[in-house]
Amino acid sequence: ETGVTQSPTHLIKTRGQQVTLRCSSQSGHNTVSWYQQALGQGPQFIFQYYREEENGRGNFPPRFSGLQFPNYSSELNVNALELDDSALYLCASSFEGAGTEAFFGQGTRLTVV
Amino acid sequence: GESVGLHLPTLSVQEGDNSIINCAYSNSASDYFIWYKQESGKGPQFIIDIRSNMDKRQGQRVTVLLNKTVKHLSLQIAATQPGDSAVYFCAENLDTGNQFYFGTGTSLTVIP
Numbered sequence: 001e002t003g004v005t006q007s008p009t010h011l012i013k014t015r016g017q018q019v020t021l022r023c024s025s026q027s028g029h030n031t032v033s034w035y036q037q038a039l040g041q042g043p044q045f046i047f048q049y050y051r052e053e054e055n056g057r058g059n060f061p062p063r064f065s066g067l068q069f070p071n072y073s074s075e076l077n078v079n080a081l082e083l084d085d086s087a088l089y090l091c092a093s094s095f096e097g098a099g100t101e102a103f104f105g106q107g108t109r110l111t112v113v
Numbered sequence: 114g115e116s117v118g119l120h121l122p123t124l125s126v127q128e129g130d131n132s133i134i135n136c137a138y139s140n141s142a143s144d145y146f147i148w149y150k151q152e153s154g155k156g157p158q159f160i161i162d163i164r165s166n167m168d169k170r171q172g173q174r175v176t177v178l179l180n181k182t183v184k185h186l187s188l189q190i191a192a193t194q195p196g197d198s199a200v201y202f203c204a205e206n207l208d209t210g211n212q213f214y215f216g217t218g219t220s221l222t223v224i225p
Binding site for chain 2: 002004006031033035040041042043044045048050055056058090092100101102103104105106107109
């Protein structure tokens with residue numbers, strides 16, 4: 001177990017709705033990264049939060065947004081859900097971001113219908 | 114390397130044999146690499162990492178080899194066990210960046 005926890009584990013939403021996913025980072029880690037993993041593919045980087053600021057973003061539209069709180073936990077928000085947003089959403093925590101070990105949570109399986 | 118398609122390479126080995134999983138990474142500026150194991154329905158699990166100033170690193174039953182000349186990474190698992198069955202990903206990190214790029218993954222099946 002990594003100590004990175006995500007909630008909820010599963011979620012079903014309707015196209016056009018909004019969703020919030022949550023992540024608690026491992027003790028001692030100050031950086032949270034979010035990834036989207038479609039079925040049969042490797043995780044794709046969405047963005048990273050470091051000291052409550054966005055610290056890098058992948059090729060995802062603005063309807064994907066996030067927050068990091070003073071205790072380093074984080075949220076991923078997705079607005080105007082599309083069918084293609086159905087995926088496993090993974091949170092990874094690390095200390096100081098680049099070039100350090102990143103540990104993943106168990107993920108949130110989002111299904112958009 | 115980055116994910117290039119939906120066809121997942123597969124590897125089947127007999128229990129007790131050694132496994133070698135290969136990965137070609139894409140960016141010569143990548144300087145830190147991690148191998149992850151992902152079981153069905155779970156998040157990726159950290160196995161072992163290596164920095165670009167090394168060419169080999171060993172852990173418990175696992176060895177990672179890095180060949181920067183040809184941008185190739187391999188994971189060797191000794192005495193493979195049924196519990197090793199999973200999808201294995203290599204992930205690369207650029208020295209100036211903060212994101213990991215994941216390969217397509219290799220599905221390892223251990224035959225008892």
